[in-house]
Amino acid sequence: MSTEPDTADFVVLHTDGRVVYLSAEPGRPLREAINAYVPNLASRGLGQLRVWFADDFGALGLYTNPLADSVTDRLGYPYDWYGPVALSMEEDVHGVIVPLAGEVRETITELAYALNAGDLAAAARYAPELLDDLMYMSSIDINGRTVYQYKHCDTRRYLNLDMTGQAWRIANADGQMFTRPMDISEAKSFVALTDPQLHSPVIDTPPPLDETHWATHHPPITTLHDDPPF
Structure with missing residues (x-):
């Protein structure tokens, strides 16, 4: 019977991209x-997981399952799957199968959105009011983390989102890229110019490398954009 993802015994990944927790x-x-x-x-064991699949799928004429391919590949077990594929946790030493782990559910959610919405998946999920x-x-x-970068057609500002809903501020200077997380509401207001305090087109200037509020410093790379991200 269908159930909430956090209490499900298993999940079925369908060939059309549907995800059903049961x-x-x-x-x-x-x-x-x-x-x-x-x-x-x-079935076969995949570390702490068990994957359930149709044996002799070639004879059954089943369709390919790109979602199952992506999920098991992300979890470190690349394979080409056909037909509906189910995942559960592996039995523990007492023969008990616990509900699906949170990281497994998060991976499935991320990849299902990416498959069904393509490159606009993060924006479609977390900023639907700006999607057009x-x-x-x-x-x-x-x-x-894969961070998707979207440019607003009118303001030309960038909204940077990963599939967990985390927004990112990104600055490029002297061939280096600096990043830090930011609140998604602030990021959406910034890109759409809906907050008067954010209307100034000031470009973020990266701080010295020893300042801790910038989360990440990447080695020199080619500048990503011709125009500023902020």
């Missing part, structure tokens, strides 16, 4: 519950 009914074996969604069921005015420009890596 739990086995009391007293029903987990394998039997999953077999209702995944035909010709087989934003253009995707590029993406960069900040401490292992």
Whole structure:
């Protein structure tokens, strides 16, 4: 039966990108519950996870599953999957299967949005009111997070978002890039010029490298944009 993600026994990743969190009914074996969604069921362990999939999927004529491919690849187990694929936690030493871990659910949420919304996924999820005015420009890596950069069509300012909803302020100077997290409401007001205090087109000037409020200092790189990000 379908349930809330944080209490689900397993999740089914469908070939069309749908994500369904489910739990086995009391007293029903987990394998039997999953077999209702995944035909010709087989499974294998992936570290602390177990993946459930259709065995002999070629003979079944199943469609490819790009979401399952992306999820298991991100978790360190690249594979080409076909048909619906389910994930659960592995049994512990007492034979108990706990609900899906938070980091697994977060990975699935991020990759499902990215698959279904493409490069506009972060903006569509966290700034839908600005979506019609934003253009995707590029993406960069900040401490292992993919940050998507969007330019506002009218103000020409940038909204930088990762798939957790964290906004980022980015400045380039002398071939170096400086980044720090910022509140998403402030970031949206800044890019749309809805806050009078943010109307000044002042460009962020990076502080000396030893100042701690700048979260990240990257080695020299090519400047990302022809015009300033702020």
